Amino acid sequence: MLPMYTRRLALPARSFLLFGPRGTGKTTWLRACLPRARWYNLLLERELLRLMREPGLFRREVEALPAGSWIVVDEVQRLPSLLNEVHDALASSPRRWRFALTGSSARRLRRDDVNLLAGRAITRRMLPLTVAELGSEPRPDDLLRFGNLPLVRTERATAARIDLLEAYVETYLAQEIRAEALVRNLAAFVRFLEVAALANGQVTSVASLARDAAVARPTVQGYFEVLTDTLIGAWLPAWRPRAKVKEVSHPKFYVFDTGVTRALAGRLREPLEGPERGMLLETLVFHELRAQIAYSGCGGEMAYYRTPSGSEVDFIWTRASNSVGIEVKASARWRPEHGRALAELHRERVVRACFGVYLGEHALRDGPITVLPLHEFLRELVAGRVFRPVRDRKGGRPSTGSSEKI
Secondary structure, X not given: OOOOOOOOOOOOOOOEEEEOOOOOOHHHHHHHHOOOOEEEEOOOHXXXXXXXXXXOHHHHXXXXXXXXXXXXXXXXXXXXXXXXXXXXXXXHXXXXXXXXXXXXXXXHHHHOOOOOOOOOOEXXXXXXXXXXXXXXXXXXXXXXXXXXXXXXHHOOOHHHHHHHHHHHHHHHHHHHHHOOOOOOOHHHHHHHHHHHHHOOOOEOOHHHHHHHHOOOHHHHHHHHHHHXXXXXXXXXXXXXXXXOEEOOOOOEEEEOOHHHHXXXXXXXXXXXXXXXXXXXXXXXXXXXXHHHHHHHOOOOEXXXXXXXXXXXXXXXXXXXXXXXXXXXXXXXXXOHHHHHHHHHHHHOOOOOEEEEEEOOOOOEEEOOEEEEEHHHHHHHHHOOOOOOOOOOOOOOOOOOOOOEEO
């Protein structure tokens, strides 16, 4: 029996759209939360065809349900016209039924210009498992090699995990890309996927990627839209704090899961190497930060910062006057140079709190930077002690000396 994970996402009290990549656990979570709901699974061809043949059938079946019923439509992008029926039902009887509508792709919904229930339903997102949801703290390299998709996490054998991740990529290409005719040249798209995965977490130059994949630049731009629309990745914009202008430089693109990143890059059977480990650790932390924003309701925006000399701060979270800088290093030792760019932003009062994340064993202070081992940082993040201005543990101002253990 597969283990059940306790997800951090709370069930809304009203109708909602739930978006998330395939395999992140949307269906499992909804079945646990709403065991008595009326269910429409549009991944089942017979269910899809039944509703397509008789468009008014869905509304008649909903109207036969008792007041207060939940209705789940799984993978609603396969039949976008149902959203019009849901909208009409909510408009005519706003408190009689509640709908939970899941989707693993926004592309068809956007392409068909369908009704997204503005004002009638709220939107929620589900990401792969966070470390807090795992209920344990696996070794960092285990997280980086295989990621946090629920089915992958339930397996212990390396070979089984590799098989599942390779099958995930094949299913994505077959069901999301080929079946929906999202691209004209599947071979070119496959070449692009590998190049994009190898460049994961790096400053993204569309022109360079186009050359490496032997694909036209406008086509590559369209392919990135496909990845974001099918929720396979997310952009992290650049930020210039003095001008308060985002996206003044090339953004970075992060695939949504470290295991899927390695699968797309064809590296599942290869050992982790230094540069790859650093990129994957950034990817893991980025999506843990996204999950905290999505699940806690804290809001805010994420960006990265690059100095004119090329020094970078991996992540900056901002909300109104609050700002937090985070630097991630895949090293067992934190060195003074690791935090220089972040400390400079703190001196200029651009960020109010600073965190370093590394693979060592002890918490440190490096001037204004609180340096934490990966798992300790993630515990602080979930507890709500990262996305807010932070004093040192004695209650005073952050220290300004060299690195020291806390």
